Amino acid sequence: MKTLIKLALILIVGVLVYNYFLGTEEEKATSEKVFEQVKDVGKSIGELLKAEKQKFADGKYDDTFERLGSSYEKLKEKLSSKEDQDKLDELEERKDELMREKESIEKALEADEMEEDLPKRQDKLNEELKTLWDQTKDLLRKIGEKEE
Numbered sequence: 001m002k003t004l005i006k007l008a009l010i011l012i013v014g015v016l017v018y019n020y021f022l023g024t025e026e027e028k029a030t031s032e033k034v035f036e037q038v039k040d041v042g043k044s045i046g047e048l049l050k051a052e053k054q055k056f057a058d059g060k061y062d063d064t065f066e067r068l069g070s071s072y073e074k075l076k077e078k079l080s081s082k083e084d085q086d087k088l089d090e091l092e093e094r095k096d097e098l099m100r101e102k103e104s105i106e107k108a109l110e111a112d113e114m115e116e117d118l119p120k121r122q123d124k125l126n127e128e129l130k131t132l133w134d135q136t137k138d139l140l141r142k143i144g145e146k147e148e
Helices: 002-022 025-057 062-078 082-110 118-147
Strands: none
Touching (some): 025 082, 062 082, 062 118, 082 118
């Protein structure tokens, strides 16, 4: 499938270049318009990359990881069952995995690498952090109910 897409892109670029240099005036104008639009898209992607890089530099996820860490410390003091301890260990392990993924995304952004899957990785990180936070709140509620 990737090969087919690459081939289609090469053909499209080939037609655009041909029309730009050897086409009629109308074809030349259309090709020039397409090239300008592609240039604008490239600039937009660059600006988006810079904005995301700045968000990471400003600590976009740091607060969430800090809150998770402090919640886990509080939970450790209140745990009474092995089952709850295992669940907390699982949550902490998942937090560490997500922290490593965050650092990997940060490195890619710092290196100005526009990987194809970088936006998907960021979305997945957001979703998984939300899920982790929800699971942490559920465990906090469960422990709180046991204390009452």
